[in-house]
Amino acid sequence: MDGPTVDAVERVDDEMPAPSWVRRRLTGVGGYARRNPVAVGFAAIVLVASALSGALEGAHVPDALGWGAMSLMTPAGWWAAGxxxxxxxxxxxxIVSLILALTVLAGAERILGSARTVLAMVITGLIALFAGATVQLLLSDTPEVSAAATQATVLDPAIMMAGALLAASGLAGALWRRRIRVAALAVLGMFALYAGDVDSWYRLLAALTGLGLGVLFARGVPRRPWHSSSTRETRSLVATIVAVTGLGPIAALVAGGGRGPLSLVATSFAQFDQKIVNRCAAQYARVCDHEFALFVTRGVGPALLAIVPLVLLVVAAxxxxxxxxxxxxxAVGVNASLAALAIGSLVLGDVTFTDPAGGAAFEWALWVISAMGVPIAVLVTLIVTRRRFLVRAPRAAVRTLWSTIGTAFVMCVVVFLLVESLFxxxxxxxxxxxxxxxxxxxxFIPPIFLEGFGQTPYPRQGAGLVVYQWTGVVFWLVAVIAILRLYRATTRSGGAAAESSTRYRELLRRGGGTLSFIGTWRGTEHWFSDDGQAAVAYRVEGGVALAVADPLCTAERAADTLRGFAEFAISRGWTPVFYSIHDDYLPAFAEMGWHVASVGEETVMHLPELEMVGKSWQKVRHPLNRAEREGMTAQWTSWRALTPAMASQIVAISEQWVTERALPEMGFTLGGIEELTDPDVALLLAVDAHGHLRAVTSWMPSWRDGVLVGWTLDFxxxxxAAPNGxxxxxxAKAALLMKQQGLELLSLSGAPLAEKPLADGEAAPEPTTLSSFLGWLGTALEPVYGFASLFRFKSKFHPAYRTLYMAYADPVSLPAIGSAVGRAYLPDASPREYVTLIRNLLAGPATTTGGPR
Structure with a gap:
């Protein structure tokens, strides 16, 4: 689609030197500060307060200055709240507060605006402080709640930021509104329920206050409905629940056991049970052997093995x-195992709580909820929503998973037996x-599942102890990596490739865009509507379904076709993206709530009005006339009609170009030798007076109602040794010949990362982060692929410009999308060639000069 790289044409026009690296960075920082004054200002306030209070030096702030004593029972002074x-x-x-201020708070400010951001921070912060202090006061006489929790002071700049973020969610778009609320409340709730420190509860109170404030902010604001499949929303919610049940106990363990109401479950994933060890000091039981062994052999390895169930929950999420x-x-297996273990422990009497007067009944109830109720609730949720999780991997990928896990298990057992026998x-x-x-x-079994089963002899030192501690960890690490690799393998759409390609070509002849022929290339798959009257060509890279060029459908079916393909991709666990589409489909994407970004410019010549006259056409007429005077001829043909000698010359020219490049030939929307062999593709050859082939171009057809209406330049x-021009x-010869045949248009295809010239009086669009990045990328890649030079070459023919867009549902997916597009364009690049590309990017824009050759 995108035509040649710079060495197929000529580099022309000097480029202005790029500004210095320092100047660009300072300009970027200044622009960021102007766009986010509240976020930058709050970060500065936190930094100054941290320095003055001694927090940066690790001082105990309340003891040092009396700041932040927000139990309100014995406030340090009027400044305590602030x-x-x-x-x-x-x-x-x-450090965390500064990072959050410059990222999370900046995002909230862009949604709310500066004034409302300050208002949201003040309101949610003060309400959280006084409501939390009131709760602390009410709980101060409750025996089940520790005195440390009711008398703790609060020092946390994240309180106001949590409130502002949730308030901003009320004005966010449908996608971000759901994402902000689910992610923020899940994380805040996890720390409150498991870690249980007082700051976590205050942050959660501020977030809930901000949620209500956001509803007030959004009153009277029109809402755009979210048109994506509910399947995706359900998956995200269930994944969040499962992730919290895995990360929550880990957070409690990191916090020293946690003090939250669900933190008791964290003790199940420790290396040993200190309560049982203490009890065994007074009275021996069979479980004592196991706990003493864990106590003696504790270390990083056993600690990691203990949390394997939690890690598997995160991997499942x-x-x-x-x-x-x-x-x-x-997820079902882990939660069922944890629930069964908790029920078994309760039935067998392995779980006991002492000191009934000190709140043992309350502690027992919390243990039942966290250890038994949570996994059962998650298990029920998974069973109810099971039809949302039907994306299966190919059988070959499943066999690879089990063979990898089996091999790892056997090798770990052999190594364990060998080392322990030697020492x-x-x-x-x-x-x-x-x-x-x-x-x-x-x-290989986490300690939680071995309690009460006794203990065999165990090593206490040397290599034997190292292998003892790390064998299971190594196995589970291999298993987790194998599972993550399995997630990337997906059964593709049904139907034979040949039959799918035939159906696509039938629709293509009925009518398609200037670039739709790319959908016939090798490696491209096809989605069809239920009635078979609409189609989308796509390829899957790294879990991203890249739909290339315009869909094949009538105008009135455009929106349904786009949604249909998006739902198809989502149902298979892919991220749907439409790449190189025209502005005809922008209204449909706007209705869907998707985002679009320009990824290039297509240049089109309308043949009926074509007249190569006037001074503006001199750059075309001069090389045309000179080539004809020198005996150059243009031969319109196809690959099948070529003589073996001529076909060999085309291959030789292409191979010569490839061998001179530091990077391989690009693919995806750029055709190669294989695409030239298609019987529907035409070739136009430049042959000199001696019969030598000097240049070759390929042309992809465009039809309407079965009638050829135009051609699109590709190869x-x-x-x-070809002459300049x-x-x-x-x-020029192709355009004149097509006009004689009565065709409507000639497309010079697209120039990636190019921007069309502005018309007189037209203002440049407001730059965005994505557009700025794409502009930098195009400039940085110019020395390698010459996209700008290619665009200037095409501009000689005074074409009409048609912007090519990329449409995507979720900005968070942009890194994955960028990686997928990169792999699609460079499918055969080696690691060494990728290093070469990265070096070119890091080298920055280079000045390219040159003239016609």
């Missing part, structure tokens, strides 16, 4: 987002072969 909201309580808290059936099965002195008690085999199997190569000669 300092609680701007002073962090540690260096880590200060990742797959649930894209509807993976394997992730659903993992028997590491054991306090001489182990028998049976003991070693039993312990080899136990090394362009020229011989190293040979490409102008071929394109």
């Amino acid at each position: 300092t609680s909201l701007i002073v962090p309580d540690s260096p880590v808290d200060a 990742w797959g649930l987002r894209s509807g993976r059936r394997a992730a659903w099965m993992i 028997p002195r590491a054991f306090g008690v001489q182990p028998s072969p049976a003991d070693l085999f039993v312990e080899a199997v136990r090394r 362009m190569r020229r011989d190293a 040979v490409m102008e000669f071929l394109v």
Whole structure:
């Protein structure tokens, strides 16, 4: 589609030197500060307050200055409320607060505006402080709540930022409104319920206050409905729930066991149970052997093995987002195991709580809820929503998963047995072969599932202890990586490729865009509507379904076709993206609430009005006339009609170009030799007076109601010895020939990352982050692929410009989309070639000069 790179045409026009790196960075920082004054100002306030209070140096702030004593039972002074909201309580808290201010708060400010952001921060912060202090006061006499929780002071700048973020969600678009609320409340709720520190509860109170404030802000504001499939929303919600149940206990463990109402479950994933160890000091039981062994052999390895169930829940949540059936099965298996374990422990009497007068009944109830109720509730949720998770991997990928896991298990067992047999002195008690085999199997099972099953001899030092601690961790690491790789494999659309291609070509002859023929290329798959009257060509890269060019459908079916393909992609766990589409479809995407970005410009010549006269056409007429005087001829043909000698020359010219490049030939929307062999593709050759091939172009057809209406330029190569202007000669000849045949248009295809010239009096659009990045990328890639030079070459023919767009539903997916587009364009690039490309990008824009060759 996008035509040649710079060496197929000529580099022309000097480029202005780029501004210095420092100047560009300072300009960017200044622009960021002007767009986000509240966020930058609040970050500065937090930084100053951290320095003055000693938080950056690790000082205990309340003891040092009396700031932030917000229990309100014994306030330090009138300044307590203010300092609680701007002073962090540690260096880590200060760094996190600065990062949140410059990212999360800046995002909220862009939605709310500066004035409403300040209002939201003040209102939600003060309400959270006084409501939280009131709750602390009411709970101060409750025996089940520790005195530390009711008398703790609060120092957390994130309180106001949480409130502002949730308030901003009320004015956000449908997609971001749901995403902000689900993600923020899930994270805040997780820390409150599991870690349980007082700051976490204040942040949650501020967020709930901001949620209500956002509703007030949004009164009277028209809402755009969210048109994406409810399947996607359900998957996201279920994935969030599963992720919280996995990350919550981890957060509690990191917080030293946690103090939240659900934190009791965290003790189940520790290396050993301190309560049982203490009880065993007074009275021996079989479980004591196991707990003492864990106590003696504790370390990083056993700690990681203990949280394997939680890690598997997080891994499952990742797959649930894209509807993976394997992730659903993992989540069901882990939650069912945890629920069964909790029920078994309760029935067998392994769970006891002492000191009934101190609140044992309350503690018992919380344990039942966290250890038994949470996994059962998640299990029920997964079963109810099971039809939303039907994306399966191909059988070959499943076989690869199980063979990888099986091989890892066998190798780990062999290594364990071999090392432990070589170092028997590491054991306090001489182990028998049976003991070693039993312990080899136990090394893969998290400690939570082994309590009460006794303990075989264990090593206490040396290599034997290292292998003992890390064998299971290595196995589960391999298993997790294999599962994540399985998520990337998806069964493609049904139907034979040949039949699909035939159906697509039938619709293409009925009518398609100037670039729709790309959908016939190898590696492209096809989606068809239920009635078979609409189609979309796409390819899947890294979980992203790249629909290339305009869909094949009538104008009145455009919106339904776009939605249909999007739902099809989402149902298979892919991210749908439309690439290189025209502005005819922008209204439909606007209705869907999608985002669009310009990715290039197509140049089109309307043949009926074509007249190569006047001074403006001299750059075309001069090489055309000179080539004809020198005996150059243009031959319109096809690959099948070529002589073997001529076909060999075309291959040789193309291979010569490829071998001179540091990077391989591009694909995706750029055709190569293989695309030239299609019987529907035409070739226009430049042959000199001696019969030598000097240049070749290929042309893709466009039909309407079965009638040919135009051609689109694709492949362009020229011989190293070709005279200057040979490409102008071929394109001009093609235009004149097509006009004689009565065709309507000639498309010179698209120039990636190009921007059409502004008309007189037309203002440039407001730059966005994405457009600025694409502009930088196009300039940086110019020395490698010459996109700008290509665009200037096409501009010689005074074409009409048609902007090509990329449409996507979710800005968060842009990194994955960019990676997918890169892999699609460079499918055969080696790691070394990618390094070359990165070096070119890091080198920055280069000045390219040159003239016609």
